[in-house]
Structures are given as structure tokens and as C-alpha cells.
Amino acid sequence: MGAIPTRHSRFVAIRRRLEEYTPPAGWPSWLYEFLLFGFKQAWACLFGGLLLALLLATHFFYPADAALHRYDFLTLSAIALQLAMLGFKLETPREALVILIFHVVGTVMELFKTAAGSWVYPEASVLHIGAVPLFSGFMYAAVGSYIARVWRIFDFRFSHYPPRWATWLLAIAVYVNFFAHHWTVDIRYPLFAGAVLLFWRTRIWFLNWREHRWMPLLLGQLLVAVFIWFAENIGTFAQAWSYPGQEDGWEMVSLSKLGSWFLLMLISFVLVELVQPARERDQSQ
Numbered sequence: 001m002g003a004i005p006t007r008h009s010r011f012v013a014i015r016r017r018l019e020e021y022t023p024p025a026g027w028p029s030w031l032y033e034f035l036l037f038g039f040k041q042a043w044a045c046l047f048g049g050l051l052l053a054l055l056l057a058t059h060f061f062y063p064a065d066a067a068l069h070r071y072d073f074l075t076l077s078a079i080a081l082q083l084a085m086l087g088f089k090l091e092t093p094r095e096a097l098v099i100l101i102f103h104v105v106g107t108v109m110e111l112f113k114t115a116a117g118s119w120v121y122p123e124a125s126v127l128h129i130g131a132v133p134l135f136s137g138f139m140y141a142a143v144g145s146y147i148a149r150v151w152r153i154f155d156f157r158f159s160h161y162p163p164r165w166a167t168w169l170l171a172i173a174v175y176v177n178f179f180a181h182h183w184t185v186d187i188r189y190p191l192f193a194g195a196v197l198l199f200w201r202t203r204i205w206f207l208n209w210r211e212h213r214w215m216p217l218l219l220g221q222l223l224v225a226v227f228i229w230f231a232e233n234i235g236t237f238a239q240a241w242s243y244p245g246q247e248d249g250w251e252m253v254s255l256s257k258l259g260s261w262f263l264l265m266l267i268s269f270v271l272v273e274l275v276q277p278a279r280e281r282d283q284s285q
Helices: 006-020 029-044 046-061 070-087 093-115 136-153 164-180 188-199 217-237 257-275
Strands: 157-159 203-209 211-216
Touching: 006 029, 029 046, 029 136, 029 203, 046 070, 046 136, 046 217, 070 093, 070 136, 093 136, 093 164, 093 257, 136 217, 136 257, 164 188, 164 257, 188 217, 188 257, 203 217, 211 217, 217 257
Parallel strands: none
Antiparallel strands: 157 203, 203 211
């Protein structure tokens, strides 16, 4: 099997032991594979999960009269969390690069969307750009972190992956539409159609336990969008930000946001594929 790369040693050794483990007689193999899948997914969500825990903890327990604003505490905590994950080799430098890219892309979008009134950050902060506290970029970065980590942990391979230039054109169109629809026609439905045309044949092959399994890439992106929608509800419940209509009390985020998050998945995959190129599935697997 070869030596374990040093930069991955904190998790790869554990993962390989679990993948090589044979359950005792009478233990259903499907159950072990299901539990292993859950463990790997939880590990891939580590950065985002810790951020959500911070949002909830500070919502319930952060002192209202603290000298440091809650938003600034969240920003400093997110930076410390990022440094700790790198220092303890829980994350690779390449994954940190993905997080940085997402942080920049997300912050630019936040600046525009808050100026347009799409959502607001109701609390004060010192560490901010315009009306956007700097911790907000880490929430987009959490999405990038998850995709980059799950890509590596499950050894993603693809069949019928579309040409890179086509995926970039679609991603650019999606990103531009996030801004332009405030002045012109919202083309999200043509973008959905474009995504289906590009990816309807694409399968994502992932190694969970002993063999690669597959699912349609579009289905995988939709499932991730659903989980982000749940995370978004946790974030608004914790009053990290608020949508119009939530001023007088929390209510669940509209299901229509699923479309926005699905489109974000398209951008996310293209950005991650920039640093972790999509590999074709080996037909012998």
C-alpha cells in the first residue's frame, strides 16, 4: 500500500485502518459500510461543523457586554480554527488554498448582496468590510473546505465529465447572475437547464469501503445543497445574519433558497476542480 504521505498522516492512517477492517461474523457488511460513510462525511464537514457550533454557542452564551464584539470573536475563532487544522495536519495546504479562494469569492458576493438588501448582519463589529463582518467569508469557505476534503477522502473519479471550458463558462454565468439579476432578468432557470445539459451523463465515483460506488453528479450536488440549506437555517436561528422577514423573529429559510445553493454547488465544483483536477474513472475499478 505504500507509505502514508506526511501531510495527510493525522487522518489517512485512521481511515486506512477502518477501510481494511473486516467486521466480525454476523455483522452486516452494509451496516459497517454505512457507518464508515457517515464517519468520513463527518470528517469532511469538520470545518463547517465547528463553525456552526461556534455560531450556536456564541448565540446562547456570548456575553452581551463583552469588550470584544461577537462577530469579531467569530472572525478570530475562525482564523484560529484554520491555523489549528493546518498545524495539526487535519487539513492539507491545498485544501487551505481552496478555502482562501472561497473566502474571497464569498466576501465579494456578500458586499454586493448586503448593499442590495438581500440580507443583513444585525450586530456590530470592528473586523468588517462595509456591512460585511469578516467571519462571513468563512461560511463560504466551509463549503469549499467540505468539497475539497470529501473529494480527497472518497477518492473522487468521474465518468463523462464535461469539458473544463464548458464548466467554467457555466460557473461564470452563474456567478454573474447572482449580481446581475438585481438589474436584469434572472436567468437561473436557463442556468439550471445548462447544468442538466452539461452534467446529466456525469457520474461521480467514490471509494467508501473496498470498491468505488457511484451516483449522478447532479444528485450529489442537490443533496449537498439540501444540507447547506439546513446549515443556513441554523445560522439564521443563531442570528449570525437575517433575511427580510426575520426581523421580528426567526422563521425557516424559504425552500426557494435551494436553487441558489444548487447553483453555488456548480461554482464550488468548478473552483475545487481548478486545484484538484477531475480524474476519469479507471474502467478496471
